[in-house]
Amino acid sequence: MENIPLTKAHENKLAEYGLENVPLQSCGCQRFAPGENVCQEGVSMPWILIVISGSAKVCRTTPDGKSLILCYYISSGLIGDIELMMRQKNATTTVKAITDLDCIAVNYPTCADELSVNLRFLNFLGGELAAKLSKSSDNYTLSALCSGEHRLCAYILQNSHKNVFSDILTDVSASVGMSYRHLFRILGKLCRDGILEKRESGYYILNNIELKRRSSF
Known part of the structure; x- marks a missing residue:
């Protein structure tokens, strides 16, 4: 993982999510190479990530050690939103970059107060979770009927x-x-x-x- 300085474009992206008031020292841009883990199931995840570009697959590990693909992020969306809403300190899934993946990382412990009361951000968060639920339904239909x-x-x-x-x-x-x-x-x-x-x-x-x-x- 490579840390990249925040640019004005990144600040504008934060503003789109209603996060223009979070301290910039609590944010950063992280770049992941193809095949690199963005987060790992069961490991502490102190960030919520805003995907800027690239794609990543989301996996869960089955009891017999196999990797089960759940879904994909492509060029946009949030990583860590489920953990945020469930108040989970550890990642519930493993997210692995498929292509070069750029994300804005917002440190949750230092921004928790702002994230918990920011209505604009919470609306975006709700929309993201609804979209993932819809995608999960599509995947179930695909598995059951196709x-x-x-x-x-x-x-x-x-x-x-x-x-x-x-x-x-x-x-x-x-x-x-x-x-x-x-x-x-x-x-x-x-x-x-x-x-x-x-x-x-x-x-x-x-x-x-x-x-x-x-x-x-």
């Missing part, structure tokens, strides 16, 4: 970086709700259909249009 190919294509679109999909396949199979063997069969079919190509770095997306068509409701 085919394995459909779920996998949607997953690949969400989790690819520069047209390359390189997630750990055992974790993918748990996230999309299918066996590893069935997952591998579908990947082979997508390769034979000219949608993906197996490379050393992972699976390269050859046909984004068809992949999107197969992932849509």
Whole structure:
């Protein structure tokens, strides 16, 4: 993680969330590289993060140690809002950067009083939580009603970086709700259909249009 000085653009972003009055010495800009943990499940998280750019995946660890993908942030939103509202000191999920990810970090312990009474910020916070609830419903519908190919294509679109999909396949199979063997069969079919190509770095997306068509409701 790299710390970057706050700019006027970052201050304007804070103002959008109604946080123009928080002390700037309690804020900073953090840049995470692809694959780097933004926060880790069960570990103290003293920040609430405003995503400026980039994307990250949100994971929970299953009892058998597998990583289950819950959702994604893309270019905007808050990280740490659930912990803030639940008064949890430790992160409830692991957030991992998929691309370069820039966030404004607001230190919760020093800004708690302002965050707890700032109506504009709380309205944004409520909107973020409602959006996550809606996304969670979409994901449940996807898991319950859509085919394995459909779920996998949607997953690949969400989790690819520069047209390359390189997630750990055992974790993918748990996230999309299918066996590893069935997952591998579908990947082979997508390769034979000219949608993906197996490379050393992972699976390269050859046909984004068809992949999107197969992932849509």
